[in-house]
Amino acid sequence: METEKSSGLIAVYIPPQLLRMVEETRQRLGMNRSRFVQYCLTKTLQELSVLTTNIHKPEN
Numbered sequence: 001m002e003t004e005k006s007s008g009l010i011a012v013y014i015p016p017q018l019l020r021m022v023e024e025t026r027q028r029l030g031m032n033r034s035r036f037v038q039y040c041l042t043k044t045l046q047e048l049s050v051l052t053t054n055i056h057k058p059e060n
Helices: 016-030 032-048 050-055
Strands: none
Touching: 016 032, 032 050
């Protein structure tokens, strides 16, 4: 699997009810939306052991 070295913009549909929860939670935590989404993705990858597995893989 090829990995992307640079950051980028992505467009994702978020249903209205979920978006309301995202907005309420990120505001309570004092995060902007982008940072909150990054945080959630990182936590999910950690929980799935994807992040720690990929950190220890040698790069090609």
